[in-house]
Amino acid sequence: MKSFARFALAGCLLAGLGVAHADEADFLRSFDGNFAGKGEVKVTTDSPTVNVSCTFKSDATATSLSLNGVCRGLIVVSRNISADLKVKGAKYAGTYIGSRSGTAGLSGSRSGNAINLGIRWATEVNGDLKAQMTLEKRGENGMRLTTTDVDPKTGKSVVVSRIDLQRT
Numbered sequence: 001m002k003s004f005a006r007f008a009l010a011g012c013l014l015a016g017l018g019v020a021h022a023d024e025a026d027f028l029r030s031f032d033g034n035f036a037g038k039g040e041v042k043v044t045t046d047s048p049t050v051n052v053s054c055t056f057k058s059d060a061t062a063t064s065l066s067l068n069g070v071c072r073g074l075i076v077v078s079r080n081i082s083a084d085l086k087v088k089g090a091k092y093a094g095t096y097i098g099s100r101s102g103t104a105g106l107s108g109s110r111s112g113n114a115i116n117l118g119i120r121w122a123t124e125v126n127g128d129l130k131a132q133m134t135l136e137k138r139g140e141n142g143m144r145l146t147t148t149d150v151d152p153k154t155g156k157s158v159v160v161s162r163i164d165l166q167r168t
Contacts, residue, residue, distance in 0.1 A: 025063070029060050033168075035069075035166060036054065042160045044126055052071040054163050055069050063088075066085075067135075068080075068082045082097045083096045083133075092107065092108050093105075096133065101121045115135045115136075126149045131150075142165060
């Protein structure tokens with residue numbers, strides 16, 4: 001009887017993993033498409049906010065998400081931005097390009113409708129190598145990209161970019 005109970009428990013655990021993977025795949029695929037929107041960006045935690053307009057192409061599969069886009073501010077300034085993520089189980093990992101510091105590492109997990117990622121910059125940004133990024137699904141056709149960092153002078157968390165995008 002004990003071996004049957006163990007077998008049944010193992011079956012339930014494996015079935016639960018399959019559902020979790022299917023949910024993750026559906027969640028990732030919901031980001032597929034073209035997006036455009038507006039937001040605000042700070043170069044450093046204590047710099048003025050710059051309004052930006054952005055466009056992104058998002059390619060999503062059951063196990064990966066790739067965002068490639070450009071944000072423009074002050075009429076003549078533009079910056080290419082990209083993020084490539086892969087999911088394995090419940091963990092996300094990948095790279096981010098958008099800061100002047102070079103290619104940054106990303107790692108984290110999903111909570112509800114958001115992927116919460118730690119950023120590890122290639123060189124110091126705002127006095128250290130760490131920040132946070134959230135990619136949040138907003139409704140059927142929207143997403144929000146938010147990056148926060150710690151102000152080295154105050155020790156407080158500061159939103160350094162928030163971009164709201166809608167499927168086009």
